[in-house]
Amino acid sequence: MTWRYALMIDPAAPDDMRIDFSATFTPVDPSAPALTVGELSTQRGDGIFESIGVVDGHAQEVEAHLERLAHSARLCDLPEPVLAQWRQAIALAAAECGPGESVIKLILSRGVEHGPTPTAWVTAATAADFADARTRGIRVVTLDRGYGIRTPAQAPWLLLGAKTLSYAVNMAAIREAKRRGADDAIFVTSDGFVLEAPTASLILRRGDTFVTPAPNGGILHGTTQVSVFAHLDAQGFSTAYETIPAADLATADAAWLVSSVRLAAPVTAIDGAPIPLDAELTASVNAYLRSPRD
Secondary structure, X not given: XXXXXXXXXXXXXXXXXXXXXXXXXXXXXXXXXXXXOOEHHHHOOOEEEXXXXXXXXXXXXXXXXXHHHHHHHHHOOOOOOOHHHHHHHHHHHHOOOOOOEEEEEEEXXXXXXXXXXXXXXXXXXEOOOOHHHHHOOEEEEEEEOOOOOOHHHHOHHHOOOOOEOOOHHHHHHHHHHHHOOOOEEEEEOOOOEEOOEOOEEEXXXXXXXXXXXXXXXXXXXXXXXXXHHHHHHHOOOEEEEEOOEHHXXXXXXXXXXXXXXXXXXXXXXXXXXXXXXXXXXXXXXXXXXXXXXX
């Protein structure tokens, strides 16, 4: 990954009505130190983030990412982000991305311990090459997430529907999947329902119907999944949100993990059982996901 750009943001107050927020931005060297040792994002993972795919300088699904950033802020009791300010910062970062695929990250932290204000910044970097995953597919294993389907409603303080910086469990799950000879994982609840992947949403195909786990089990509502569903609807397919038993994974006609940067990666095996790969549909979906979308 090559870092292209970094921008520190002085977060605006929710009632700030200005149009131009350039005075609140400080470009910094992306390879140089920029955070203090008391920063809670690094000490405790106390913050939220979004990763936005960029294709040929066009930031994809900006509004959906900003809405999710605001949703995560509410769940985490962080100050409400002024979306116009973040929108302007994204435009500056996208202008530095150039041709090809890149990724912009938005980070909003609670700030320095005992400090008065949050810390915020935006980065831009070249994206990894996911061509192989998009064409040849990936193997996944199921991993117990350690809670039941009703837990998120019973324990909102677990922040299970927020995109927080606390991703140690997600990264550990991917490492465990690789130890088991797979490329990625699908989380399932302890009582046997499908959730999501550590860094992606899951879509299953049953005939001409495409389903994804309903966002009632503490999963992240995926921006790319929503976009794929819009594309499939336009092609005449049916789409649905369901509470999916883990046993249904083995009977899927096809499956994909979808995310903002990797895009649509077809699943070729779940827990060692092969899953059909629909190369033509996968190529169509990825062509759509690489087209400019707002």
